[in-house]
Amino acid sequence: VVVAVDANGADLGPAEVAAGAGLASAAGVKVLLFGPAAELPEPPPGVELVDAPVSIAKHDDPARAVRTTPEASIVQAARAVADGRAQALVCAGGTGAALAAGLFNVKRAPGIYRPALALPLPVPGRGGAPVTLIDVGANVETRPEHLVQFAFMGGAFAQAVLGLARPRVALLSNGAEAQRGGPLLSAARAELELALATAGTGATIELVANVEGNNLLDGAVDVVVTDGFTGNVALKLIEGVSSTTLASIREAAMASPRARLGGLLLRPALRAFRDAVDPEAQGGAYLLGLRALAVVPHGRFRRGGFARAIVRAGDGVTEDVASRTQAQLERAGVLRRVPSASRFERSGAGAR
Amino acid sequence: VVVAVDANGADLGPAEVAAGAGLASAAGVKVLLFGPAAELPEPPPGVELVDAPVSIAKHDDPARAVRTTPEASIVQAARAVADGRAQALVCAGGTGAALAAGLFNVKRAPGIYRPALALPLPVPGRGGAPVTLIDVGANVETRPEHLVQFAFMGGAFAQAVLGLARPRVALLSNGAEAQRGGPLLSAARAELELALATAGTGATIELVANVEGNNLLDGAVDVVVTDGFTGNVALKLIEGVSSTTLASIREAAMASPRARLGGLLLRPALRAFRDAVDPEAQGGAYLLGLRALAVVPHGRFRRGGFARAIVRAGDGVTEDVASRTQAQLERAGVLRRVPSASRFERSGAGAR
Numbered sequence: 079v080v081v082a083v084d085a086n087g088a089d090l091g092p093a094e095v096a097a098g099a100g101l102a103s104a105a106g107v108k109v110l111l112f113g114p115a116a117e118l119p120e121p122p123p124g125v126e127l128v129d130a131p132v133s134i135a136k137h138d139d140p141a142r143a144v145r146t147t148p149e150a151s152i153v154q155a156a157r158a159v160a161d162g163r164a165q166a167l168v169c170a171g172g173t174g175a176a177l178a179a180g181l182f183n184v185k186r187a188p189g190i191y192r193p194a195l196a197l198p199l200p201v202p203g204r205g206g207a208p209v210t211l212i213d214v215g216a217n218v219e220t221r222p223e224h225l226v227q228f229a230f231m232g233g234a235f236a237q238a239v240l241g242l243a244r245p246r247v248a249l250l251s252n253g254a255e256a257q258r259g260g261p262l263l264s265a266a267r268a269e270l271e272l273a274l275a276t277a278g279t280g281a282t283i284e285l286v287a288n289v290e291g292n293n294l295l296d297g298a299v300d301v302v303v304t305d306g307f308t309g310n311v312a313l314k315l316i317e318g319v320s321s322t323t324l325a326s327i328r329e330a331a332m333a334s335p336r337a338r339l340g341g342l343l344l345r346p347a348l349r350a351f352r353d354a355v356d357p358e359a360q361g362g363a364y365l366l367g368l369r370a371l372a373v374v375p376h377g378r379f380r381r382g383g384f385a386r387a388i389v390r391a392g393d394g395v396t397e398d399v400a401s402r403t404q405a406q407l408e409r410a411g412v413l414r415r416v417p418s419a420s421r422f423e424r425s426g427a428g429a430r
Numbered sequence: 431v432v433v434a435v436d437a438n439g440a441d442l443g444p445a446e447v448a449a450g451a452g453l454a455s456a457a458g459v460k461v462l463l464f465g466p467a468a469e470l471p472e473p474p475p476g477v478e479l480v481d482a483p484v485s486i487a488k489h490d491d492p493a494r495a496v497r498t499t500p501e502a503s504i505v506q507a508a509r510a511v512a513d514g515r516a517q518a519l520v521c522a523g524g525t526g527a528a529l530a531a532g533l534f535n536v537k538r539a540p541g542i543y544r545p546a547l548a549l550p551l552p553v554p555g556r557g558g559a560p561v562t563l564i565d566v567g568a569n570v571e572t573r574p575e576h577l578v579q580f581a582f583m584g585g586a587f588a589q590a591v592l593g594l595a596r597p598r599v600a601l602l603s604n605g606a607e608a609q610r611g612g613p614l615l616s617a618a619r620a621e622l623e624l625a626l627a628t629a630g631t632g633a634t635i636e637l638v639a640n641v642e643g644n645n646l647l648d649g650a651v652d653v654v655v656t657d658g659f660t661g662n663v664a665l666k667l668i669e670g671v672s673s674t675t676l677a678s679i680r681e682a683a684m685a686s687p688r689a690r691l692g693g694l695l696l697r698p699a700l701r702a703f704r705d706a707v708d709p710e711a712q713g714g715a716y717l718l719g720l721r722a723l724a725v726v727p728h729g730r731f732r733r734g735g736f737a738r739a740i741v742r743a744g745d746g747v748t749e750d751v752a753s754r755t756q757a758q759l760e761r762a763g764v765l766r767r768v769p770s771a772s773r774f775e776r777s778g779a780g781a782r
Contacts, residue, residue: 202678215604218612252567252662260570260659291666295674307612308660310604312667314643319671322647326554326706327679330699337699343692347682355678 079392082155082164085113087135087171089378092117095170098384099125105385107392110164112151130154135171135377144178152176156183159370166391167372170384176365176374177216184368187404189413192217193367194228195306195374196235197313198360202351204297208360210236210245211294211302215310216365222265223412225249225303229270230407231366232301233283238397239364239371239390242300244284250304250312251288259288262305273410280409320355358383361390371399433743434507434516437465439487439523441730444469447522450736451477457737459744462516464503482506487523487729496530504528508535511722518743519724522736528717528726529568536720539756541765544569545719546580547658547726548587549665550712553647554703560712561646562588562597562653567662568717574617575764577601577655581622582759583718584653585635590749591716591723591742594652596636602656602664603640611640614657625762632761672707710735713742723751 083099085092092113099109103124111121114131121127130151137143144153152171156179158164167184169176173195186193195216198208212232217224229247236245249267251259256267267288274281289299291312304312331341353359361383362375371394375387394400407413435451437444444465451461455476463473466483473479482503489495496505504523508531510516519536521528525547538545547568550560564584569576581599588597601619603611608619619640626633641651643664656664683693705711713735714727723746727739746752759765 202674202681218604218610250663252570252659252666258570291663291668292670292673294667295670304663307604308663311602311643311656311660312663314604315646315664315667316643316671318644318647319668320675321644322554323672323675326703327700329554330703331696333699333702336695340692340695340697340699343688344683344696345692347685347689347692348679350685351678351682 079166079395080108080110080164081166081168081388081391081395082110082158083112083388084152084155084167084169084171085111085118086130086133086151087169087175087377088384090380093119094381095384096121096125096127097381099388101381101385102388102392105389107388109388110155110158112155112158128154133171134175137175140172140174141178144175144182152179153183156180159184165395166370168375168384168387168391169372170375170377170379172377173215173363173365173374176372180365180368180372184370184372187367187369187400189404189407190231190367191224191227191414192220193365194224194231195309196232196364196366198240198364199295199313199316200355200357200360201295201297202354206354207240207242207300209295209297209300209302210240211304211309211313212366213304213306213309214313214363215306217306219307220262220305222262222269223414225262225266225305226269226273226412227367227407229285229301229303230273230283230410230412231403232303234399234403234406235364235366236300237282238399238402239394244282245300246286246298247283247301247303248286248289248299250294250302250308251290254287254290256288263288266303269412273412277406277410282406359386361387364390364394366399366403369400371395431518431744431747432460432462432516433518433520433740433747434462434510435464435740436504436507436519436521436523437463437470438482438485438503439521439527439729440736442732445471446733447736448473448477448479449733451740453733453737454740454744457741459740461740462507462510464507464510480506485523486527489527492524492526493530496527496534504531505535508532511536517747518722520727520736520739520743521724522714522727522729522731524729525567525715525717525726528724532717532720532724536722536724539719539721539752541756541759542583542719543576543579543766544572545717546576546583547661548584548716548718550592550716551647551665551668552707552709552712553649554706556649558706559592559594559652561649561651562592563646563661563665564653564655564718565658565661566665566715567658569658571659572614572657574614574621575766577614577618577657578621578625578764579719579759581635581637581653581655582625582762582764583755584655586751586755586758587716587718588652589634590751590754591746596634597652598638598650599635599653599655600638600641600651602646602654602660603642606639606642608640615640618655621764625764629758629762634758711738713739716742716746718751718755721752723747
């Protein structure tokens with residue numbers, strides 16, 4: 079297994095990504111690393127460094143930057159996957175760049191309407207198993223058939239990469255009743271039920287009742303499906319509320335000498351909680367629906383998070399998440415029938 | 431000032447609402463209380479009890495229940511507002527019932543497309559000033575002109591009822607840049623900018639950059655505008671994440687004798703934090719865009735929360751939130767021009 083890694087885009091610089099690549103290669107994953115050779119140390123065995131100093135990580139318009147900058151490290155890394163020199167992609171330079179580079183080079187998997195971003199959210203009290211939210215931002219506007227595919231894509235990911243036997247999948251709604259949520263959700267739910275009936279005993283996901291915001295993290299569901307607008311708002315809200323709450327508690331623990339002592343005594347236990355919900359342990363966001371798996375660790379990650387992203391990308395290759403997704407979508411009869419978009423992309427006329 | 435209060439629908443029963451009405455009347459607000467006289471004690475001075483034992487609070491289809499149950503306490507309370515016997519409505523029997531009873535009896539204010547639910551969210555570190563999220567569930571699907579009106583409705587509410595001089599209003603989006611969020615948000619933003627330019631120096635709200643989920647509660651914005659689907663998901667997510675985080679910390683504080691002692695010492699400081707974010711202190715959700723203000727305290731509230739809802743409803747009357755909203759919408763040129771929906775409602779043919 080070889081994973082193509084873009085070293086540019088991390089807050090701590092390319093050397094931190096390279097250090098993560100070293101850790102991942104020690105764990106058995108070969109890495110093809112694209113980054114500025116002048117800024118990086120001699121790579122360890124298992125990591126091959128390709129000099130690619132040009133970064134488009136901070137570009138305003140990633141789609142344009144990808145088209146006009148073939149020498150960019152992310153574009154080179156994506157081409158390595160397209161050429162078969164690597165089987166998965168890891169990029170810390172932002173989801174926009176990863177999505178654009180993936181669409182133009184790795185290409186959409188056959189029959190997939192839209193790639194989607196899946197984020198495994200660490201949740202306390204599930205024995206370490208995260209809840210996967212899909213889509214968290216690749217598609218602001220969605221049609222019912224997109225949500226149906228997201229459900230299977232998220233399910234196959236949770237199965238192949240997170241190791242859940244038969245993921246419980248739910249749509250995110252404003253009420254548990256099926257008729258809430260408007261026509262988009264009603265249509266998506268009806269199509270999903272039909273697809274699962276079509277798949278019959280071969281169905282590898284279980285569709286459960288719609289979840290509301292307050293149930294999203296309570297552990298009863300493994301994959302939560304939503305459009306990229308709502309998913310993005312939800313994801314950032316989760317980050318914001320938990321950090322606001324923790325900051326308020328930290329402040330409360332400074333309010334008096336008594337509270338300060340309490341905070342000090344509580345600290346090791348709180349650290350265990352913080353570790354349990356550490357986003358770096360999940361490797362980042364996963365771009366699903368391309369011909370190969372792409373992982374987008376957050377730019378603020380440290381080497382451990384980048385290593386996890388690379389190892390998880392390797393797991394996706396070993397477990398063949400792309401073909402499994404494809405097979406499950408086919409069995410359920412929800413692949414796109416007219417492959418016009420794929421032809422369009424192959425012509426290079428500009429996808430999305 | 432007289433506030434019509436539906437006593438049915440509270441988890442703790444009508445007597446708890448009646449106790450809240452007593453507290454509110456002691457604070458100077460007259461109450462017309464609709465509830466089961468047989469279950470309620472003799473009301474204190476300032477509270478007039480009207481026997482209305484029929485409740486539709488737990489009904490599946492509130493719109494139908496409102497139409498077919500004229501004797502229901504919520505319908506009688508809404509009629510009292512329509513007749514001028516009271517000037518505002520308070521109902522703990524759910525937002526669906528309040529919305530339906532309000533639409534059929536109190537009616538939409540002239541030129542308003544859709545009533546919306548506003549929720550003042552208690553936020554630590556703003557000196558007690560909440561952040562108002564609108565819409566949190568009255569309208570699953572919205573058009574740009576609805577969001578524009580919600581912005582002014584939320585602004586007028588924050589000004590008249592919460593006492594903010596010139597509320598800062600933002601659209602909730604998946605990115606701070608104006609072009610993110612898709613066509614609905616772009617159009618709403620353009621219309622809002624035009625409306626504020628039309629209002630000129632008379633504009634009573636300030637439009638600031640779009641907020642993302644993680645900035646929603648950081649205190650830089652007073653009113654956050656979104657569609658009822660996203661708003662409802664967001665609201666429940668905030669509740670879910672903060673209670674999950676607090677529960678995890680409580681659990682961490684049981685992990686060892688040392689942590690237990692720490693938790694014990696920290697408890698008073700944490701109680702202050704819990705009080706600062708107590709939803710009962712905000713009175714509940716506010717239904718804006720009717721001819722009178724309606725407040726929907728949560729069914730699980732205790733008497734203090736119901737009293738706050740009634741007092742806030744009274745403030746809305748004193749500060750004339752309905753006319754002020756109207757005047758601001760008119761000045762900005764964003765009132766609905768063809769009043770067909772209002773005629774439709776007056777004919778009783780079934781609004782919404």
